[in-house]
Amino acid sequence: MKTRAKVIPLARRPGPEDALIEVDGVRKVFPVGASFLTVLDEVRFQVSRGELVCIIGRSGCGKSTLLKILAGFLAPSAGKVLLNGETVARPGPDRCMVFQEDALFPWLTVRENVAFGLRGKGLSTTEVREQVDKFLALVGLREFHNYLPRHISGGMKQRVALARVLILEPQVLLMDEPFAALDAQTREEMQDLLLTLWRQLSHTIIFVTHDITEAVALADRVLVMSTAPGRIQQQLRVELARPRRRDREDFMDLAGKLSAALR
Amino acid sequence: MWKKEKYFNGPLILPWIIPCLGILLWIIVSKTEVVPGYLLPRPLEIGKAGYSYIFGEAGGGPYAGRFLADLGSSTVRVGCGFALAVLLGLPLGIASGRLPYVHELFSNSINGLRAVPGISWLPLAMIWFGIGMKTTVFLVALAAFFPIYLNSAAGATQVNPLLLQAGAMMGVGRVRGTFAILLPAAMPHIITGLRLGLGISWAYLVLGELSGVPNGLGAIIMDARMLGRTDFIVVGIIVIAVIGRVSDRLLTVLLRSCFKSARRLN
Structure with a gap:
């Protein structure tokens, strides 16, 4: 051998x-x-x-x-x-960035903002919803998922900004x-x-x-x-x-x- | 949301105060007979003329019952001209708002042409297209193009670059970036452009139809002048004001029902 x-x-x-x-x-x-x-x-x-x-x-x-x-x-x-x-x-x-200024899409709700990067990735609606729910929970924004960015505070906006990039699993x-x-x-x-x-x-x-x-x-x-x-x-x-x-x-x-x- | 709304229904009453005052003033002026009736017909005569125009039986008097047919042909003309203006003005405006060389390429020509009053195109249009549909559509498209182009360009220029950067880092390509970020972000400006464009479309419709077409809302105004029927001129003016306002509302409602950004921004 x-x-x-x-x-x-x-x-x-x-x-x-x-x-x-x-x-x-x-x-x-x-x-x-x-x-x-x-x-x-x-x-x-x-x-x-x-x-x-x-x-x-x-x-x-x-x-x-x-x-x-x-x-x-x-x-x-x-x-x-x-x-x-x-x-x-x-x-x-x-390589995802969280900006100092508010860079959320103002015409999308918190949920839609977090889901934005997942679109076009071939995930089913259910999978997207589960993913978004998971990351909203991680940043503590479950109850605010239907709010528009202009209706939440600065700290909450940065939580959304964090969630929408974390969901993409950047390196x-x-x-x-x-x-x-x-x-x-x-x-x-x-x-x-x-x-x-x-x-x-x-x-x-x-x-x-x-x-x-x-x-x-x-x-x-x-x-x-x-x-x-x-x-x-x-x-x-x-x-x-x-x-x-x-x-x-x-x-x-x-x-x-x-x-x-x-x- | 707005506490006062309970006690004072402002949004419902306020818009009607000026039209009502206008009619009141008109009634008073015609009662005093300071202005002769052939210059300013009495409201009652206008009412009668308008009723016969809209609900009368065809043949039961001048212009009786022609409203729907006139409205139909005018709407088709405005619709075609406006659609043409949107098809050209919106993409060109967005492109020139984002791409400096497109802006440089068009800015001189478009801003030069914009200074030419639409009425000076009328003779040329009549030579090119004859009298009727084509001339009117041409004039409407030409007039509506500029506000649509300019406002789309302004909207695209003023989009927060951070939003586009955010899209790029989330892996959004050029095409999706345009439809999912650029257009929604520019939506308030685009809506302004479309509303101004549609408004001016009705103005140029009348201009095109004044050239002697047999039917249409503008046509009856010119025809009534030749027959000396001031009452139908006024009816024509009022009808166009009302249709203009209604079409503006319809446009806004349509955009709001189609686009989140139209609903949720401003």
């Missing part, structure tokens, strides 16, 4: 930590009048599968631009973004300051909800924020961006045990450290 040869797939060179996302030397330059503004310069980092990474930076540091490049809404001027080793070229349901969830427009209490509720969902569904999340407390409360790892041009200036692993208490000393220490890094 021959020894069974062990087949090693040659398809992909495994990167460090088997990165799901690889941002490789991304640079973004915008023309401003006759000259150019370098918004992002040599941005390089990786995100592993299942990781929750927060990107913090002051306003204008290019963190939203970076997220748009990750989503495929913008093309980088140089460098590339790889998802599973493949270059990201256009938006797609494998990466991109969040662009999604809770910035909410009041402090709702914001903490939404952060807790996001963590619960993350535990249940084990997504990979890239979360952009300018709120240090939010970053420390959520992240496995925080990337600190510098301004003009935007670069990843520092990385910080957050080792605090979950659930994290925002009033504990180690939490506040870390927040202080990040605050200093931002300055």
Whole structure:
């Protein structure tokens, strides 16, 4: 009997930590009048599968631009973004974004908004209804399924925005300051909800924020961006045990450290 | 929803105040005989003329019983012209609202043509199409095109780009994006354009029919002038006002029953 040869797939060179996302030397330059503004310069980092990474930076540091490049809404001027080793070229349901502003379809009810991405996927009406019910329940909006977006609060809208992308089972969830427009209490509720969902569904999340407390409360790892041009200036692993208490000393220490890094 | 509605039925009464006041004023003016009857006929005569026009037996007086036939032929003309305007104006407007090169291609020509009053097309249209159906349909289509085109373009321009981005990330392609996101989001503007277009369609219908066609709501106005029947001119005007208003309501109801976005936005 021959020894069974062990087949090693040659398809992909495994990167460090088997990165799901690889941002490789991304640079973004915008023309401003006759000259150019370098918004992002040599941005390089990786995100592993299942990781929750927060990107913090002051306003204008290019963190939203970076997220748009990750989503495929913008093309980088140089460098590339790889998802599973493949270059990201256009938006797609494998990388879903939750926007800061209300981006729900105002003519559709909560239920129809959540079901929107499932249309054209060959699911039966019953399957769609079951899926939508499941995700509405996950974000706690079962009773509001027939409301129009303009009749629900800002926090509830962001729950809908979350449900309508989670239902598509994206590989990466991109969040662009999604809770910035909410009041402090709702914001903490939404952060807790996001963590619960993350535990249940084990997504990979890239979360952009300018709120240090939010970053420390959520992240496995925080990337600190510098301004003009935007670069990843520092990385910080957050080792605090979950659930994290925002009033504990180690939490506040870390927040202080990040605050200093931002300055 | 609106608490006051219980005590004061505003939406039901308010729209009728101005028409009623108008008729009242008219009655008073004709009673005082300041204006001679051949210039402004009495309301009662108009009522009689209108009754004979709508319900009278054919042959029982001038224009008696012709209403349904006139309404029919005018509606067909407006319908054809308006449909043509929608078929051209809506897609072209949406395209030029979204695609800069389409906008550049058409903006000069369309805005130039828009400045030409419709009545100056009438002689040309009569030479091209003769008198009757084709000329009227041409004029109606031409006049209704501009508000439909311009409002669809404005609607498509003002669509929140975030909605289109959201669609793109959910895997919505270009075709579905147009029908499921772009058109619904532009719907309030589109509705405005269609309503303005339909309204102006009735105006240009009369213009087309003034050129000497034998039947139609505009035709009786011109014919009555030649016979010196001011009462039927006024009847014609009132009928067109009423039909215009009714068709506007029908259009709105139709759009609302067909499209969620027409029901739920604004």
